[in-house]
Amino acid sequence: MTGERAAWPLWEVFVRSRAGLAHQHVGSLHAVDARMALDNARDVYTRRGEGASLWVVPASAVVASDPADKDSFFGLDEEFRHASYYVVPDGVHGI
Amino acid sequence: MCTQGLDQPRTLAAEDVSARAEHFEARVAAEDKIEPPDWMPDAYRALLIRQIAQHAHSEIVGMLPEGNWLSRAPSLRRKGILLAKVQDEAGHGLYLYSAAETLGVTRDELVDQLLAGTAKYSSIFNYPTLTWADVGAVGWLVDGAAIMNQVPLCRCSYGPYARAMVRICREESFHQRQGFELLTVLAQGTPAQHAMAQDALDRWWWPAVMMFGPPDSESTHNDRSLRWKVKRFTNDELRQKFVDLTVPQAQFLALTVPDPDLAYDGEHWRFGKPDWSEFKRVVKGDGPCNRERLVARRTAHEDGAWVREAAVAHAAKRVLV
Ligand SMILES: [Fe+2]
Ligand SMILES: [Fe+2]
DSSP: OOSTTTTOOEEEEEEEOSTTSOOEEEEEEEOSSHHHHHHHHHHHHOTTSOOSEEEEEEGGGOOOOOGGGHHHHHOOOOGGGSGGGSOOOTTOOOO | OOOGGGOOOOOOOHHHHHHHHHHHHHHHHTTOOBOTTSOOOHHHHHHHHHHHHHHHHHHHHTHHHHHTTGGGOSSHHHHHHHHHHHHHHHHHHHHHHHHHHTTTOOHHHHHHHHHHTOSOOOGGGGSOOOSHHHHHHIIIIIHHHHHHHHTGGGGOSBHHHHHHHHHHHHHHHHHHHHHHHHHHHHHTSOHHHHHHHHHHHHHHHHHHHGGGOSOTTTOSSHHHHHHTTSOSSOHHHHHHHHHHHHHHHHHHTTOOOSOTTOEEOSSSEEOOOOOHHHHHHIIIIISSSHHHHHHHHHHHHHHTHHHHHHHHHHHHHHHHO
C-alpha cells in the first residue's frame, strides 16, 4: 500500500478570485506533475467559482524566512515610516 | 496550510523544553495561533494528529453512505446536488490530510492506518442508508451535527486546522440545507413518503445525538483539548445545542423525534439517555456496516493503484524527454 505515492511532490496553490486582485495562497496538494497539480487544484479549491486564475508552485521552490529570526529580521523600530506618526495641525485639510 | 519545508520540528535540550512549554501555554491562553514551525508540546502534536486524521478519515468514509444513492437519485437535479455534496466531502478530506501533514505525518501513513482498520472515523458512517429519505436525514442531521462540532473548530489554536475548518464550514451549510429540503418534500408528500421520512428520522436520530462523543463524565480528552483551545465546548454542551436547534426543525417537518423523554423546560429541550452501549459497540467495529466500509475503501485504493503507478511513470518519462 505504501511507497507508490512517496514520490508525489507537494504543490502550493494560489488563486486569483477575479481580475484585478492578486493571487492568494489557499492551500497545498500532492501531484506527480504540474498538469495534475493544476487539475487537482481546480477540483479541490475552486468548486464554487472561487477562481479566475490558478498558480501551482512546487513547495520545494518556496524559500521561507526563519520564524526564530522574526524579531531581528522584521524588527524595525521606525515609526516615522507610517503616516500616523505625523501630527497634522488642526485646521489643515487634504494632507 | 503550510509547506512541508517549513514544518521541521526542532529538537531541544531538556532545560529549554520547560521554558518553551511555558511560552506555548501563554500564547495559547492569549488566543495566539500556533503554526507548523512553532515549538509545541509532543502531546499537543499527538492530540492534533489524532483528531485531524480521524476527522479526515470521517470525510472520506462519509462519502460511502451517500454514494450508495448516487445512481438512484430520483431526478437529475437531485443527482447533481448529491454528486456535488459527495465531491465536497472528498475535498474536506483533502484539506484535512493537508493540515495533518503540517504536523509531520505523511498522508500515506494516515491512509494506511485507515485501510488497516487501526484508525478511527466517526461511527455514524457505519450505519446504512436504506432509503432515499436517509439521504435527506444524513444531510439534515449528520451534516447538521458536524456543523455544530466544526464551527468552534474554526477558532482552534492550531492555524492550519482552523483555516481548513473555515473552508469546510463555508461548504457544510449547503449540505445540511439540501438534506432538509429533500426531507421537506417527502414529509409534505404522500402518506407513504411521510412515513419514509419518519422512518429515516427514527433510525438516524440517536446515532446523530451520539456523534458528539461520550458524555463529559466519561470523555478522556475533554480537559486538555479545552485548555489547549483545540475544542471550545464539551461534548455534552454541543449535544444540547444540537438538540435545541434540531427539535423545532423536526416539528416543522411534522416528524416525531423518537425520544419519549423529550421535553422543553422553558430554555432547553431535555432529552433521554442515548444507548451508549450501542455507541461503544459501533466504535469497536461491530456496527451494521463497519466491515463493508473498510472493504469499500480498500477496494477503491487497490483498484486505483494502477492509476497512481501510471501517473508516476508518466511524470518520470516527461522529465527524461
Ligand atoms: Fe464534510
Ligand atoms: Fe458535509
